[in-house]
Amino acid sequence: MTSTTGSLGTAISNNIISELNYAPWIGGIVVSMASAGFLIFTLAFGHISDKYGQRNVIVIILFIRLGCSFFYLVPITSNLHLIIFGLLFFIDGGVSGLFWPTIQQISVFTQKFGGLRLKQRYMSGYNFSWNFGFIFGMLAGTIIVYLLNSNYSVFYFNAIGLIFGVVIALLFVKNTNEIFKTDKSSVSDSQQTIIKEFNDELIRDGQLSITSRLSRLPLYSLLLVLLLHSSTDGVMTIFLTLKIDLIHQELYWVFLLSLIKLFTQMVATMIFSFTKNKQIARLLMISIAVVAFSWFLIMLSNDLWSLALLLTISGFGQGMIYPLIMNLISYKARDKNSAKPFSYFQAIMSSGRMTGSLMFGLTSTVFLNLGVVIILVYEILTYIQFNINWKYTSRD
Structure with a gap:
């Protein structure tokens, strides 16, 4: 999923603006449809x-995306065609949005049937594949465009990748009751039974008290921290292009710096997927501070190598946030016995990237770093609100 998604949006933007010579604002609208x-x-x-099962949903999602990918292969020849293209990209992005909470919900069942360690291994593998897919997609897109000198060629990579995805889903994807060799009734056991089994394990590990505090953190507080991560990504999308131009470097550095940031982010997500519950809150506050401090220095940076180093640090900090927040969201999903908290998780990831890009694009017309200043203020306020909410949980 991420290997095709990561390169497709960039290829569509470049194809519409650079190769078909549409105005940049038109390309921006089409890309934002996803x-x-x-x-x-x-x-x-x-x-x-929750209603139709993980396997059925994943297979349908991939078939819809595959159908859209075949349409993208037809060259755009009219404004009407472009409008239809944008609508299909909206649907493509929409069904992609259903994929991630479906996959993330499985983490709740891994803990129920396999214990805390299995859940941590699952989340580590999930976070690795999520980041690796983006890195692979960016690399593939860069190589394809470099060799063939055509962004349109990336559409074929997208279609081929989805063909493999459909085959893999049909052959290997199962529902959770099949994975853990149990029946549907046991998957939908009462929440009291689930919580009792979960608490028994935590009592053995001596983590029940701290986990109770983590479970009481308000959902909005967690989503505000996650919004920091996604909106920073959105800011970076526009910021890097303008910054690289300002320091008179070639545009391929935009791709390379993004890859460096994604790589350190991937490493961090793998490492911090195994974080003990008693360390989560402290590490979240550290990660917020790391991202804020690195972006303060990025704002002041005027050379390529310091920019690369600071984006590496920012990527690591953002890579800490993702698995830590997903871990906390899994407690909300467990308590509600639903994937809905994970849908909020993905909604924030998407809306943050949209908001960050739009905000920075508009504020950069005033001066380049105004958008960075705004995101820094938000990061500071996020640190304060999370710290207050964490302290408040100790009073209950």
Whole structure:
């Protein structure tokens, strides 16, 4: 999923603006359709796997995306064609938004049937594949465009990748009751039974008290921290292009710096997927501080190598946030016995990237770093609100 998604949006933007010579604002609208669909579908139907099962949902998602990918292969020849293209990209982004909460919900069942360690291994593998897919997609897109000198060629990579995805889903994807060799009734056991089994394990590990505090953290507080991660990504999308131009470097550095940041982010997500519960809150506050401090220095940076180093640090900090917040969201999903909290998780990831890009694009017309200043203020306020909410949980 991420290997095709990571390169497709960039290829569409470049194809529409550079190769078809549409105005940049038109390309921006078309590309944003995927994020809009992602947000709307996730909020409306993000917990659909609760009713229809993980396998059925994943297979349908991949078939819909595959159908869209075949349409993208038809060259755009008119404005009407472009409008239809944008609508299909909206649907493509929308069904992609249903994929992630469906996959993330499985983490709740891994803990129920396999214990805390199995859940941590699952989350580590999930976070690795999520980041690796983006890295692979960016690399593939860069190589394809470099060799063939055509962004349109990336559409074929997208279609081929989805063909493999459909085959893999049909052959290997199973529902959780099949994975853990149990029946559907036991998957939907009462929440009291689930919580009792979960608490028994935590009592053995001496983590029940701290886990109780983590479970009481307000959902909005967790989503505000996650919004920091995704909106920073959105800011970076526009910021890097303008910054690289300002320091008179070639545009391929935009791709390379993004890859460096994604790589350190991937490493961090793998490492911090195994974080003990008693360390989560402290590490979250550290990660927020790391991202804020690195972006303060990025704002002041005027050379390529310091920019690369600081983006590496920012990527590591953002890589800490993702698995830590997903771990906390899994407690909310456990308590509700639903994938809906994960749909909020993905909605925030999508809306943050949209908001960050839009905000920075607009504020950069005033001066380049105004958008960075705004995101820094938000990061500081996020640190304060999370710290207050964490302290408040100790009073209950």
